[in-house]
Amino acid sequence: MKATIKDIAKATQLSTATVSRVLSRKEGTYREETAKRVLAAAEKLGYRRNVAAADLASNSLKTIAVILNNTQTNFWQGILDGIQEAALKNHRQFIIFYAGNNNPAMLTQALNNALERQIAGILLVATKMNAEQLAILQHANIPYRFVSIYDPSQLDRTYVSSDNVVIGRLACQYLIDHGHSQIAFAGLDRSATGRERLLGYQQAMTKAGLTIDPTWILNGDYSFENGQSLFPQIHEADVTAVVAASDMIGAGIIQAAAQARVKVPDDLSVISIDGTQVCQMTNPTLTCVQQDFFTIGATSLNSLINNEQS
Amino acid sequence: MKATIKDIAKATQLSTATVSRVLSRKEGTYREETAKRVLAAAEKLGYRRNVAAADLASNSLKTIAVILNNTQTNFWQGILDGIQEAALKNHRQFIIFYAGNNNPAMLTQALNNALERQIAGILLVATKMNAEQLAILQHANIPYRFVSIYDPSQLDRTYVSSDNVVIGRLACQYLIDHGHSQIAFAGLDRSATGRERLLGYQQAMTKAGLTIDPTWILNGDYSFENGQSLFPQIHEADVTAVVAASDMIGAGIIQAAAQARVKVPDDLSVISIDGTQVCQMTNPTLTCVQQDFFTIGATSLNSLINNEQS
DNA sequence: ACACTTTATGTAAACGTTTACAATACAATT
DNA sequence: AATTGTATTGTAAACGTTTACATAAAGTGT
Incomplete structure (x- = not known):
């Protein structure tokens, strides 16, 4: 008792x-x-x-929900650390709901579970939503932020991410600066995140007076396996370098290249986007454009609580 | 409203x-x-x-708390997926509390946050606790399970993990079977998990009539950096093979070996424990003794709810 | 027609807090 | 001495559910 x-x-x-x-x-x-x-x-x-009783009585929502989608990529840790630090500073608690591995049913469930709790707002980490889920979210009349991955349908200020256009441009520019002119872009998904990075890549190419062959753009899902499976197409395409949409994609490409006895970086240069520990594990190590996940996490929480009325 | x-x-x-x-x-x-x-x-x-009100009124605790410690290793995903599947089957919800990166203060906080909620039990993933935290936990009079990493002070049935003695033995035996007799063991922490794996290694060596040089046993914390930093000692020690206590340790060793132009596996064989995706990212890829994280996760949840009275 | 059971619904208390408002005690001011 | 103010505590309602118990209506078997 x-x-x-x-x-x-x-x-x-x-x-x-x-x-x-x-x-x-x-x-x-x-x-x-x-x-x-x-x-x-x-x-x-x-x-x-008893938080439940306290929240019920005071009718004040203090807890933040974080919905964590298990993408194949591995940058949660930085984001969570950032969220945690910001939460601490603001005297907020946050609890995490697991949405499984890109599984729509689980995501819906996680979303509903979160909304059934007394919650001040929702942070959606690496989450892609379908129309139904988006409707639930908007209907709930609770502030939310998409973190790091977001969709074009999102309004201003409902997402927090790196400047993905810049990231795409930087990655591509790095390869151009190193003398490449035939550059592929591999592993992009169809979120706004992916599209903006692609845009940055296109900008850099255009500015350098280079033309892009349509076969150089390879869609995907940011995963290691995806990197491996895209390698043959990259190899066949007439390119000397590739921008990988994530570290995992980059690692997959490097691994498949090694298997195929293609030398990196001599025969194929790879630059990846993210800058997680994975970059140090491949051989050769991956050059990358670094995202500051910690700051993204912290910013998303701050943005959420400073704008809770939204 | x-x-x-x-x-x-x-x-x-x-x-x-x-x-x-x-x-x-x-x-x-x-x-x-x-x-x-x-x-x-x-x-x-x-x-x-409103779950809070419902729980309050019914006085029945349905939600499971998962405390997630951010170790440098990366097997959460499998464990969480297992927990999720088991939760689904048992019609339970679970919420995750983030304990930061091996940070005792954060862990205490996470523990307290969890206990303030209406909670049926606690799953501690990859969590090492100090005496104070253990006291809080036991005082709470709530069932709990340590998952995957646990301490010797834990009683029977309060942890769920692989059979770490067997894992240590298998890893070592593999190397013995491949003709090695001078085998190091690198990256062990001082938890029961670490100790038991060491025991398995010792058993395999002894059974094969091999003696162990004390310099072959290298403690650590399962991290990639730790693997890298242990490499010089492994290199100096008179061994031809090494059991890495985790994939991350293994990857670190392989990376450092490559840097030092030591050929793996010709000059040094490496086998690691875990079997995560990391094994496929190194070059050469890592041989490993696989842990079934999914089952560990699922089992821990089942064990918890089948024995809630404890 | 009777008692008895079954099915569907209502009444109201309870869960553990918070908080507006009321009440008290005491000190300070006039 | 009467008044006012301040600091501290108490009273009781409220939050949104669940559920034991009561009630009513309808069906069953004789």
Whole structure:
């Protein structure tokens, strides 16, 4: 039988109101000595606050929900660390709902589970939504942010990500600067994220006076396997270099290249986008355009709570 | 203003009790036709269940908390997928609390946050606890399981993991079978997990009539960087092969070996423990003893809910 | 026609907090 | 001495559900 504030009230001969005030630190509404008695009793009884009851009573939503989609790529950690730091600074708690591995049914479920809780807002990490899910989200009338991956249908300020046009441009420019003129772009998905990176790539090519062969653009899903499976097409295409849409894509390409005895970077240069630890694990190591996932995570949380009314 | 069952009751001219019964599917207590009316009204009003209130009223704890420690290794995904599948089968929800990157303060916080919610039990993924945290956990009088990494202080049945002795033995035996007799063991931490794997390694060596030089045992923390930094010691030690305590350790060793122009596997054989995707990203790819993370995750959840009274 | 069972619904208390408002005690001011 | 103000505590309603118990209506068997 768990101890409640009533038990503490009884033990200290105080009212539950006073106990509550002490326990939720409503400073200036109680005497130091009273606080000591209450805290001592709480400690002794092994009291633990019941957030559900508290939220229900106060009708104030403090908790942030994070929906985590298990993409094959691995940058959650940085994003979560950023979210955590920002949450700490703002005295917010966040809880994570797992949406499985790009599984629409699980995502719907995670979304519903989150919305059934008393929640101040939702952060969607690496999440792609279908129309139905988007409708649920918008209907809920709760602030949300797409983090790192987002869709073109999103309005202003509902997503937080790197500047993907710049990223695409930087990656491509790096290869151009190293003397390449036939450059593929591999592993893009059809989200706005993918499209913008592609745009950056196109800008860099155009600015350098280079033309792009349509066979150089290879769609995908950011995964390692996808990188491996795209390699033959890259190899056949008439290119000397490739921008990989993620580290995982890059690693997959490098691995498949090694298998096919194609030398990287001599026969094929690879640059990837993300900058996770994966870049150091391949042989040769991957050159990359780095995303600051920590900042993306922190920014998304801040943006969410500074604009909760939205 | 969110819709509540009261609103639905008003709209349908029914009592909140009946609405509640329909909404929580207490079959056989209402007519089909009533259910239709209720559901229609719920839909129309955009009703969403308030889990907090429901849990509070029913006093039944359904939600499982998962505490996720961000180790440098990357097997969460498999474990989470396993937990998710088991949760689905048992009609349970789970929510994840992030404990940061091996950060004791964050872990304490995550633990407290979890305990403040209405929670049926706790799954601790890759979590190492200090005495204070363990005391909190045990004091809470809630069932829990350590998943994959656990401490020797844990009692029977409070952890779910691979058979780490067997894993250590298998890894070592593989190398022995391939003709090695001087075998190092690198990257072990001081948890029971680490110790048991070491024991398995020792068993295999002893059984093969081989003696172990103390300099062959290298402690660590399962991380990629740790693998890289251990390489010089492995190189200096008089060994032809090494068991890496994790894929990350293995990848680190391989990378450092490549840098040092030591040929793997000709000059140094490496076998790793885990079997994550990382094994395919190195060059050469890593041979490994595979852990079934999915099953570990699923088993841990099942074990938890089948023994909740504990 | 009777008692008895079954089915469907309603009434109201309970869960553990928070908080508006009321009440008290005491000090300071006039 | 009466008044006002301030600091501290208490009273009780409210949050959105669930559920034991009560009730009513309809069906069953004799």
